[in-house]
Amino acid sequence: MGTPAPYSAHSPQQSRSSFYSQPSPSPTPTYGRDDAEDHEQQQTLLRRSLASPNGSSYDDPNISTDSLRRYTLHDPGITAFAPPYQESEAADVRSARMSDYSGIEMDAWQRRQGVKSSALRRYGTRKINLVQGSVLSVDYPVPSAIQNAIQSEYRDAEEAFHEEFTHMRYTAATCDPDEFTLRNGYNLRPAMYNRHTELLIAITYYNEDKVLTARTLHGVMQNVRDIVNLKKSEFWNKGGPAWQKIVVCLVFDGIEPCDKNTLDLLATIGVYQDGVMKKDVDGRETVAHIFEYTTQLSVTATQQLVRPQPNDPRNLPPVQMIFCLKQKNSKKINSHRWLFNAFSRILNPEICILLDAGTKPGSKSLLALWEAFYNDKTLGGACGEIHAMLGRGWRNVLNPLVAAQNFEYKISNILDKPLESAFGYVSVLPGAFSAYRYRAIMGRPLEQYFHGDHTLSKRLGKKGIEGMNIFKKNMFLAEDRILCFELVAKAGFKWHLTYVKASKGETDVPEAAPEYISQRRRWLNGSFAASLYSIMHFGRIYKSGHSLVRMFFLHIQMIYNCCQLIMTWFSLASYWLTTSVIMDLVGTPSSHNKNKAWPFGNDASPIVNFFVKYGYLLVLMLQFVLALGNRPKGTKFAYTMSFLWFSLVQFYVLILSFYLVANAFMGGMMDFNFDQGVGHFLSSFFSSSGGGIVLIALVSTYGIYIVASILYMDPWHILTSSWAYFLGMTTSINILMVYAFCNWHDVSWGTKGSDKADALPSAQTKKADDKNNFIEEVDKPQADIDSQFEATVKRALAPYQEPEEDSTISMDDSYRNFRTNLVLFWILSNLLVSLLITSDGIRKMCLTKTSDNGKDRNISPVIPMSLALAPAHSPVGNGDTAGGDQSPTERLASAEKPGSVDGEAHENIPRAIYNHQVLDEASVSGSDGWFKLEEGQGMGGPQDGVDAKTDGDDSQDGGEERDIR
Template sequence: MEPILPTSEPSYQFSNHYAAHQYASADNPSSSSKRYPSKNVRLVPGNILSIDYPVPNAIRNSVQAKYKDIAGHNEEFLMMRYTAAACDPNDFTLKNGYNLRPNMYNRHTELLVGVTYYNEDRVHFCQTYHSVMKNVRDIIQLKHSEFWHKGGPTWQKIVLCLVMDGIGPCDKRVLDTLAMIGVYQDGVIKREVDGQDTVAHIFEYTTHLSATPNQELVRPTPHDGDSALPPLQVILCLKTKNSGKINSNRWLYGAFGRILNPEVVIHIDTGTRVRHRSLLKLWEAFYNDKDLGGACGIIHPLMGSYMEGILNPLIAAQNFEYKVACQLERALESTTGYLSVLPGAFSAYRFRAIMGRPLDQYFQGDPTLDLTLGSNGVSAGSLMRLNRFLADDRILCSELVSKEGQKWHTRLVTSAEAETDIPTSTVDFINQRRRWLNGSLSASIYSLRMSYQLLRTSHNIIRMVLLYIQLLYNVVTLILAWFSLAGFLLTTFVVNDVTGDPPPDAPVDGFPFGKATPIVNAVIQIVYITTVVFQFILALGGRPKSHVRTYTTSFCIFAIVQLYLLMNLIYLSKRLIDFKTNTNGGGSYAYINEYYSEIGSTTVIVTASSAFGIYIAAGIISLDPWHLLSSWAQYLFISTSYVNILKVYAFSNIHDATWGRKSDKEVNEEVIQSTILSPPRGSDTSKTPRGDVNAQEMEHPQEDADKIFEEVVKRALQPHQPVEVKQVNTREEAFLKFRTTLVAVYIFSNFLLCIIVMNDSFQQLWWLGDAYWHKIWFFRIWMWGNSWLLMMQFAGCVWQRMDALRWWCFSRR
């Protein structure tokens, strides 16, 4: 492959968005190309506008000789096909006159890779696109395969579909990159077809070219041999308006999927970098398990070329969170056969498995279907229903596993890995988790409520038992998560009181400040409670972007309190060991042993082993323990903020059921060339015997396309410079009553738990005993609950590793 490097001083400068006259520059006589005469274009029956445009000679010449004129389909390398879809995705059918090149060439599509795009820059786009191209090459380079080398060339069985959610938010540099590889051309998209507005602009081209995140154009050369990038069938769907990710997936499944009928569909978010052979590993999981309906790989946060992201505590904490989630939580869910979430950043589904009810329920979250669905539309639903579609991938998982009469299951494929970008600032982090937490809460309640549907499936008895064990696990997780606000507060206050305020008859002073420790603890308690209350005020009264320093300070306060708590826990452990071994004056710490004995030695040992030992053991078993050294400490310091800041903000803004995308851009509607569908005066207006209608289209000679291409390449290969844009966020003001009720119940229930445990005025409650035993019973329940969840996850981790070994030994290639 030969990379074409950008020049150090490009002569062409351009802004983030094209102006109206630039957008149609291909037909503007004052631009680089001159105006050419028009020609009549016959519409496909059904008045479908589909036109082939010649690609620039530079792109034609990049096609390797061995791929030219394959089975008479040479036009897929010479011509870019454009289709103006003036219809809903459900109406994009063969019956209505629409078609796609792979189907026109009678090719079987085994793997459909869907990449969803909103407003990401070209660096994020290129790292996703280039990683897909290299993974396709991995599949083609297989030496021994029972499947891929049968029934035609391997590359003809793979299709990449790029779905861009609206022209307005789209980064024009990304379109320049797509034009540089032949998939897109300026000046050909149409506003209307036969008087109907164009809903989506569909471009098709089979390209050999790729672009790296460093703005290098990669093309095959005669000396590359098998190392050259193979042809890739690309479908670009550029939606006219921004209508959401669920609508983008309607185009992927409801429009393109029904025509291509692939076996496996892989989802990738723009910005995700797929690692070596990971697409192949995901596909192999389906190939070796006929009952596998969905799967996902392991997702790693992008940490930078030299792991410099570790220096940011927020990134390091998320790195630990991602690692632990895959090694423990996802491993347990994979063991039972029900992954509660298949992340859209990198996941896959068997197409026929999710057709029917799973997709029908999922697509109810598309706002463009509100008129069609009526009361079942997303806008007509309750607030919990609206938030449920923020966790849209959870809905698909639940409906897939519980599909009536079927026995589909989901699993984690540990050999398939990808890297994705994560929030690096407190504002983006809070906004992302607002959507995640509210969506997962609503989706979890929905899956529990619909659990009876499992009885209608064809799962065997062992699978059914495992699935209902996981349901019990999910219930316990939901309860503990709800009371986590009180749990962190009580743990902090009680542990600090035990170490800092020994009984009057104890021969030792409080730790760590002696007799002044109770005063310091009281100050910490006041600061802690004040900061928590202040989070509700911030969350109810403003957006994170307006209080960046305040939220950053809050993260720091909770980190300091957590550090103080960890220091006291270490002190308690040390003094307890001294008491048991009667060393270092251990007899002076009998009061610590009293708490230890009342809570129960088994409870304390199991909790300590679970909280620390399971993370270490899981990392070693998974052969990936390095996050324990690089990110564990940062996660411990920020863990309190996950509840006290993120969850408080999420619940306080549950009425905001919008996606809250990262780094939103101003939406500027571009001016699009309209097609003149009525014939000019004096022309023959009679219809053909087939009822076809003629439209006027301007000719695009080859020399014109080459000249425009030169300008596109100059722009596309310019060094990337991030552009600062003003954010425009919209906020729903409805559902405030529900928000108020939820926040009130959340505060009251956690506050009531704190009062029962901490307030000595409750002399006796018959089910708990006196106030002293309130603390004992709280710690028993809290510690055993969390320990049970961790032990369940560890059991899943062990089984997952054994299952991965079995797959490595016996799976088909």
């Protein structure tokens, strides 16, 4: 493939001279300063102390810093620029950070965007011609320090464009992504320079802090260096320098939510400048602010500025960067629409790699992804191995949530992804680290994918997100699954998906329960809906161009996915049944275990198991109450205790399971008969005692993890993280699944923010003599640009201070918590009374041996309570009918004589008790709403020939016969 096909007369194939002949920003004027003055000023503004004790690495934080020196930003002979702050502190990066930009800093950023400060000092102005009279695209000079950081071998090359390294290009896009075309006057530098884009690397961003952003961006630039340094590549070493075939694109989802320190970081490497953005152009609102620059600078996650050093093979090559800052927060799918429908349409890349801010690609990982596409022309999409960020010395595995997620990622990459890759259909290519062939996803895959974009809701109508039912809206919470299915099922093509083991990416994971629950809510609901979508539309596979062999395996995978979906649906009952059955097998005395209960003995084990079971159900009930009425962030303590309780129950069940299996082979609980043939052995093995079944379950669940990890030569997660995963298996269903399904109505991404951009100035055009539209803009001297850049660098490289989490509970959360506590107390108190009163509950708790005596003893307090409270719940108690002025005792006495009062009064008398035993209504007879107890018709029945009428003296106290309702 070549450069993009021309959309209009503004073709990217035009020559350099023809391009600059069209209306474009005027070049930056020369200010008449000689090189000596320029050099002296830069040294004055940007010099740092060479005697700083805080050594820093040049490129890799893990490299020893003994042989590296401090340097100034201008001096080309020194290799690192770091603030006075310890690298060990910087490397301790926390995950799931939410930027907390203070109001003072926000105000400072807003002041830097306006032009009011220019009134303090009079600058010259310049005229900027608009492309086609409507598109504002301006070149701004970058600070001298950034220009001087570019190596001369690139800056002075014959094919080099001078303004590529000296000027940053800004474009105010006032259109929808679909209208960002050459015909409408929009263009990008790589296309202007007639460069073929082989690899487009996209980083999507919402509100991550500068540490996470720097980690991702620096990792990408290191991977670009790996590609450029290839010596024997037949592709990258032909048709121009390799770095010119790679473009890095950052897409920020809104001005308001983004961390302004991250913007300072981008300004430090030259791809962003304060004060150049325009809120609108002639009243047309700017949708996206697009910056372009080619840089050799980078900032590490430890806030170390990295710049080239002469004759050093570790130097970063020039990287073509596009920075798209959307004016409004419009979600990740819209960011991908800018990537695929706007930038990719002009650049026409062969491969698009998708990364999330915070995901760090490993060494040569992007090269491994590209090689997979290069060697397989029918490969439509691929993903690498994602693993959790474990911190320095793997300290993060001490957090159970991080350890469990690390194990989950590892097992998915060892078992799930390779299996799906063998079938040719990987159900999900994670948006945080995946790649697609651009021409493979063009057409229907992207059309279906972008139905979830909120900004297209009016245009699409009923097919858009606003016209969808709740099922489809949840489906687009896992939009990457939709894209994968549409790609494999694309009519007339045989694209397949694969998993690339050699490509690795490190991502941050939630470290606290609320963030973890909120993240999994979107994942679980989205994946469940997307799985149903792929199963229901599986018939579209027949319209694709896959071979018969591939179709056969796709059918096998479809059956597997159906079974997995069914197991997921019934997982709530499965975990409860497993827990309950194992407790009964081990903890209840029976013939199966030779009447021995373990581990607390025959008397205590059933009692302990009873309370554990009831506790399991009560905490499970709590999850429904919390999920339906509370936010995870507002009920941290309750969710944390729930995680702890289910983990303890799982630990107890695991001990019982291994004890059950151990006794199976020791002959303590089951007899496996090996002497009477295979059939008899299988019958004994799968007997009702369950030992054989438990053995198979344990081996298939835990044994396969160990064996597969060893075969993959990657067993370390078994030692470091398996404990947390095994203990947390129950929580994944009882907490995460319950919360997800109870919040099926919530189709938000959990992102919010103001859509205002009031701090930005507007651009008003004027008519020139040649009738071309232009704007007048302040033309700052290079000295002022360099002076402002010094302050920017200080802010960008300042030590990162993690914002303190606001522990105060909002008023709404406090009301929700009170409601939850009230409901729980009400349910638990009534449940406790029921257990204490009913004989069945007493007998099950093994607190009494004679249920009849317990029944008599515990039911007696209910009688006077019911009689005393009866008037409060009836018309008689309110004096509305005859007999309302009688006391409960008088009404009971009158009830002993049928007909003494009218029928309405008798409706207020509770069920009569004979000999303190509850009567069965089926055993009484009568008429007119009155029933008489027949002899021997108590619940106990006649006893040894003695009728109930004369059984004991108590029968004489209230009359020979009792009238009841």
